[in-house]
Amino acid sequence: MMDAADRDYRVYVLSDGVADSDPELHDTLLDKVLGRRATIIDSAELHNMLEKP
Numbered sequence: 001m002m003d004a005a006d007r008d009y010r011v012y013v014l015s016d017g018v019a020d021s022d023p024e025l026h027d028t029l030l031d032k033v034l035g036r037r038a039t040i041i042d043s044a045e046l047h048n049m050l051e052k053p
Helices: 002-006 023-036 043-051
Strands: 012-014 039-041
Touching: 012 043, 023 039, 039 043
Parallel strands: 012 039
Antiparallel strands: none
């Protein structure tokens, strides 16, 4: 994900497609680390994006 972001790709991370055994760390990674380099969405949002023409 970081490499793709560094190469100026538009990056999406599925919040319900990644996990960590520590829920607090999971939230921190999504909000503070990955969220700065990617758009955080869930699988329902991705499904809606893919349905639109």
